[in-house]
Amino acid sequence: MLASTASFINATGGTNGDNPTELTRSDVDDVIRTLADNNAYTISANIRGEDRFGTAPVRDAYFALASTKLIGDLENVQGFIAKAQYPSPMEALREEWCSISNLRFLVSSIGSVSVGASNLGADVYNVFNVGMEAFAVIEQDGYSSQFLYRPPIYDGPLALNASVGYKMAQVPRITNDAWIINLRTTLAA
C-alpha cells in the first residue's frame, strides 16, 4: 500500500550513475528536513550519551523501514551508528540496524523492492520514512487476522491430510501523507 500510494523522492546524492542513486547522507538529510518541515513527530526518543568507549548518543528519530539488501550501503553513509554503539543497546529494537542522524533504520528481508525500476533497470529499494501516526491499520470485524487449521479427521473422509490457511480483515491507510516519504534508492556499484 505504501509503495503504491505514498509520495516518494529519489536518492540523488550518490555516484553510481543511476537514477535513483545509492543512499547518501544528503538524501537522509532531505528526508528529515521534509518531515520536520511538515511537523511530523519523531517516533523514538533520544538515547542519552554515556561514558562508554565506542558509543554515541542517539537522536530522537523517525523510523525508516528498509530492505535488508541495504545493509552494506547503510554502513557507508556518513553518521552511521550501529545499534551496538548505542549507549544502551537494550533500547534498540530487534529489527533495528542503525541510526543515521534523525532516522533509525528497521530492516526486513521482505522490505519493499520495485523490480527493474531505476533508469538503468536496476532494482529500486523503497525506504519508507515515517513519523508518528503517519499510517495505520484498521481492523475489520473485530480481528486483524486468523490462522486456520483443520486436522485430518475434518479435512477428508480418509483423514489423510490436514490443511492450514489464514485470512485477514484489515485495511492499511495513510493518515497523513505529509508525514511519510518513500526514499527510493539503488545499491552502490
Place this chain on the structure above:
Amino acid sequence: MDNTIIQQGRFTSTGEAVELQIRSDVDWMRVINYTIADADQTAAIGVEYYWQRGMAADTGISYLKSNAAAAANLTNAMASGGFTLLDTSDSPLGPINATITAISAAAPPVSTNTGVNALSAGDVVRLTNVAGAQQLGGLDFTVGNATLSDTTFSLDYMPLIVAGTTGSWRKVNFQPQFYPRHRAISSISAAQSAVVIMTVTHGFTVGQEVKLVVPAAYGMVQADSLQGKITAINTATNSITLDIDSSAFTAFAFPVSAIVPFSPALVVPVGQAVEGTTSNLLDDATINTSFLGMKLAAGTASPAGANANVIYWVAGKSYSVSNA
C-alpha cells in the same frame, strides 16, 4: 470431488481477451462456446476448451466442432491463444527488450524498435537507459494510443523532448496493487485552474484530493506540496483539473537528459471524495486491486471467442496436483 472449489460463470465476448478473477487459485478450467455449439459448422471451429495446471502459459486443449466437414470433432493441443494464469501481485514486468533505436523529438514522442513489440494501445511500458533521453529512464508510460505498429509506439501523454537514441523497454503487465495510485507528471499548465497531465492513465475521479510533488528540476516549484481537489478529468488527454491557481507560477518544464539524477514530479492521492455530510467516507479508501485468475485469449480458435459469442466457463481446484 472432495475439497474442490468450483466457480463458474458466463460472458458475452467482445472479441478481446478476457481476464477472469477466480478465487483460491485455479487448477483446471473448462470453457464452452455456446454460440458455436448452438449452430452447425461447416468448417472445424473451436467449441470447447480445457486447461489444467502444468500446461504452459497461453496453451490448452481445444475441441473442434464441424457437422459437415471431414475434419470434425477433433481434439487439438493449442500452441498459443489459450489460457494464461494470472497473479497480478506477482511478476508485474515483462522481459527487458533492448530494441529501442530512436525516440523522436515530437509531441507525443514516438519510440522506434527493432523486431515486433507486440504491444496494444493503452499498454504501459517502462523505459530504461535511453541514450540522449535519460530523463525517461525508470518512468512508466501509457503507449500506443496515438501511434502504434510492430516497430513504433507513442509515449502518449509526454510533451516534446530532445530526441533519444538507443535504449530498452519492458511491459508493465499490471498496475501497482493499491488504488488510488500516485502518478508521475508530464506537464502542469499555468492557469487559474491548473491542468495536470500524467504519463500513465491516471484513474482518478472528480472530487478526490491530491497533493502535488514538484521538485526544483521541473521549474514550477511553487506547486510543490500544494493540495487540491480534482474538479474535472479528461480521459483523452489523461489530465485532471485542480482547484489550484497556477497562473503566476514559474513554467513547468520536464527535465532534460543532463539533469539525471532527479526525483519525478508526482500526483499523490491524499483524500477521498466527500461532497456532503452524508457521503460515504470510505468511497475512495485505498483498495487492494490484486487478484488471482485466468486470462483467456480471444478469437474463433481461442477460449474467449469471437465478438458476440456467448461463453460459459467452469473452474475448479484439485485436492492435489502432481506434475512429475
